[in-house]
Amino acid sequence: MQALAIIDDDAAVRDALVWLLEGQPYAVTGFDSAEALLESGDAGRFNCLILDLRLGGASGLVLLEELKARAYCPPVIMLTAHGDVPHAVAALKLGAADFLEKPFDDERLLALIADCMARDASARAEHLRLSHVREALSALTEREREVMALVLGGKLNKQIADELAISMKTVEVHRARVFDKMGVKSAVELAGRLQALKEA
Template identity: 75%
Template sequence: MDAKELAIVDDDEAVRSALIWLLDGQPFVVRAFESAEALLQSGDAARFHCLIVDLRLGGMSGLVLLERLSQAAYCPPVIMLTAHGDVPHAVAALKLGAIDFLEKPFDDERLMALVFQCLERDEVQRKAYRQTLDIRTAQASLTEREREVMALVLSGKLNKQIADELAISMKTVEVHRSRVFDKMGVKSAVELASRFVSRVS
């Protein structure tokens, strides 16, 4: 199993070094960046399983970085750091999805506990994200008629009702229904509905 990657984004070299030292020896790979721009230019930030980001960075701020990342398809869990006890910024960071907001100098044990909390949350979120991608891929493979049949199945309609509504034979409905189940990777209407419920929950 590949080691999980963590990213540190802080324009203070001493802080970056201290964090690298603190996280050294743990079962993950740590990469440090001196700016938000450097992180974004390094490639897809979603490859990281936890981000430790300073609020006040030269150039793009940590808050703007978090806002940018929150608009991406997948945003890893983020811990925000700051030397300034700025409550409005703390609230903004939490609203954008940050796990927590720590003032420097931070407690090492508290930070480590948050890092492992991030890794646990990332595992759950990443699994849900992949399931959503699988559902979208499966949906994209459906024909227009199969989408119509699926929508009616999800609304609770029986085969005869679907046949009447679409003006097709029940046999044709059964064929489309079977293809929908195959493509969506389910064996029943209940299982099909549960996939969409789990996707939005």
């Protein structure tokens, strides 16, 4: 079951949201402050966060900044009172998925949550894939990294052998190990994975 967190210091709003979501296929947890969410453990375990912009203690914007600095931040829907729209726009620039003004339309919120859940599934899969690429890179030996750089530079095995003063057979072995560790079958695929990692 997908997990959803509600962070709002207004107990009535939290209770209303929990009641609204009771019939939905989500495990819902309420928090009365940014600090309470952070102290609960890894906020990344949630698939979507509904976050009030104005909180006692750290604001919703401060919490969003903190979460965005972490390895993975789930989609965040910001709740704002009338007049907070400029701050909500700032939240969008920080990476919030969307924002709703209070009082909000229940159907629109449910649609946004469903969209965020789908977005989270896709983003988590990509995050996991890139984590595997990072782990694979860290497993390469220094020589394998040298060979990989030359392969990506378009050099042929013979050219790599000449440049590194090693045999063609040794180049072939290192090249095969690089492809195996990185989980690719071609230099083009390898370049694509490293580019995706660079852009992440």
